[in-house]
Amino acid sequence: MASTENAPLKQLYCASTADPVFSSTSKDFLPLLEDIRSPLVLILDPKTQRVGIIQGSNIHANPDSKDALPVQGILPPLYPEWLGDRGFLETHGLRFPYVGGEMALGISTPAMVIALAKAGMLGFLGTAGLTLDEVERQCREIQRVLDPEGLPWGVNLIHSPQELQQETALAELFIELGITRVSVSAFMNLTPTVVHYACKGLTRAPDGTIIRKNRIFAKISRPEMARHFIVPPPDNLLEALVAEDRLTREEAELATRLPICQDITVESDSGGHTDFRPMAPLFSAITELRDRSVSEHGFPYPIRLGLAGGLGTPQAVAAAFAMGAAYVLVGSVHQSAVESGLSEPARALLTEARIADMAATPAGDMLEVGAKVQVLKRGVFFASRAKLLGKLYQGYEGLDQIPAKDKANLEKKIFHASLDDVWKQTQAYLAEHDPKQLNLAKDSPRKQMALVFRWYLGKSSRWALDGDAQRRLDYQIWTGPAIGAFNDWVKGSFLAPLANRHVAQIGRNLMEGAAVITRTQQLRAAGFPMQPGAYRFRPRQLR
Template structure:
């Protein structure tokens, strides 16, 4: 008996199983159903007459000729591995989520309360786009989200504001006041007292003496020098200053030197909005290598996690990112076209037809003077051209008055649609509510005054896009990366082609389940199985949420 089994096993190599023909499906529709059921293992046979077939049941090949008559040897096998096989289990446990996935923040409330709540209720993390909003508006969002998701998951974005430090500090004070437990830190060029304050203020020890991290930080970075700062403990000098100011305790300072500044590091590749346009395939391995180096140096009890966003817009891209070692993936641009996003109907429709080449770089409102740019849609809007013109004038002249009269008149007529004096009056009113020190700094500094006037246009253009300001369509500032174009190409000719059918939970599930499905396909392919092209791809044929 043993000899016969051995002979049979050689014939069936590499698997010692066989499948009853009665349980095997050979038509594409039935095979698709079995392959998509990731909760059960699947077995593939290569029938001499019917070709490839799939089953969810197998038996040990016994060598019994009677049982073998209606059975076929297993040619390939894929275990039951669903979305839980993708990414780091610690990420899911730490944030109390279903997937190693989160929806990143998009400023000015584009990542809206509705988006955060819808994803949160499905067990998916989403970061509210607090950047660019006044404190009272952020507080309103905190109250609404916490009422809907008392136990989470949710996060709030803390964007670095080098020209408006008071705004950054005010955001942290709001987060601490309302006990916001997860912050997504973005656009940081290094550590600031504000982000260090948030992190340290949540540290304590439990009854067993273990360090408890009450305030979690997800740091979005695209440079190793910034990543390394968030991977290490906060600097003692900055902590001591916070102790001296009475903002943290001496005990919290001590604990802050034993844990990294962030729990999670998101390697931000070619994303919409603020980006360094880093290629995902070079950035992620570099940040992962840095993580290993710093983890080896500090031996943190809970190892650092590195995920990736910027370019992840399809199941294929999601799987590729996980296969490169990402602990989790982050989406952004694809969510902006969803019904829950805080973008206008006009903008969502425009986004649903955006192609990969329809994006470009333009000056950022919050870092205008530094020459920092962000990635925006260029089709259907003149914003990129007009914004770049403003920056060109800013670098060429020292004041508004120094700009030639003809050029000024063109700006007033085509871009601002008002006199520059009126724009300045509106700018003063805006910053008196948001950050009065900005106006103080501009007094007696004509270059600074010019920057604030130009920032009026850059700041409002994104709000016009969100609110659907009529008559300003050609000035809409719409943040997006090439991942959106890839998503639109993938969704073409499906129900997701219609932007009104897009909801964020459905998209998240398609990306995660699609990635797990493609992992199964790749595993079968590696065993010599060549599936029909119809079965080899994951297409959004039906809604998942």
């Protein structure tokens, strides 16, 4: 048989009843571009050497008419469902590689999780700040709706170093309820709780394949944090869990062959607690770590990286997938959705936000260590008032040292009560919920000051949730710049009004738009000339 190894490729030609489009300003360009589910044929005009596009043409090895044009390439159909990792979709039973991130205090509500699941997306219930009973009630509410239909969903487990018993109790609850997807966040190191949940239920199939029952999504904002989740759990933690009868010997042995999790959410500049990391360097650094770990350990399954933070437009989502993200996670934008747990007045404030309308303020739960949260500053005074509290905390050793003028300002404009009254309220709360903190404050004026300041920093987020009209200027709304970009994008469209911002429509439009942007970039890379405005997708009702 003659070898065809060095045989030249034959030139292909195509002919179409429609005229080719050679410019992105042509009236026929947009319909061709947005019909992403149909293939596009790239042709070359021999006379002008311009690249054009035709849809649905007959392609032949030889020109069969004088109008036939040489083919430069063929772009296959492109679906939003295909932008991410197909294995991610298969593993979790999803239609889209799109995740609705967990948001504390139940801002990502059962209604939000259910709506995302029914749209073929994955939603995580936000549990931080909720009682164990509240978490159980909301989880059971979701289970009643989604489990009979076999639709996937998940729940959040946030690291609570000052409430480790609550953290452990939540993980035990998730195991008891049979919840198989948990997004863990704020973990600087692995804890027995995380290892227990990740490894519980590990088994072997008849063919020897290791099967996971529980799947962890680790939300990571630093490379040093990622290292703990892309390797097998430490032997000492596994041995301790076996000794406590929380894991079987087989589960512990199988755990040594797998990383803690297969899905890592790389979190860049986000709302709420954030390290303000830029997307590109962070994702690149963690990608390198992941690749080295997979190569070193030879895991039987891939470790997938998703991206979160700053994703409020189709361009941003397309960029995330272009970098190699297996999935995208959206948070800030969902806070303005109908299904959000935020009050309507707070959501209305979000619709007015621009990309520079955010500020970094002291975190209520980590005031003493100087942690920051990113919040909305437009339309409220919370950011400036929280910064003042942070400044006073850094400058004085106790409430008694604060100058009388500053103290009067605090009582009148921020607390709306005397500091003594606030301390009494704080004492009553801690006596019931956290006596240890109260004992620490007895001999520490600085600790007492921190607890008083945390009264305001903690309640301000509740005021936003409840829509407290008396405290509207003190709303603490965690959000990142993504909401500002989203508002610019949807201006004048059906998604601009608050009442139309349903998470399913938000997700579908971001994904559809990202696919169109991806198609636009494919055409540009193939030599098709793109003019300003070509990288634009307007929101529309999608099914």
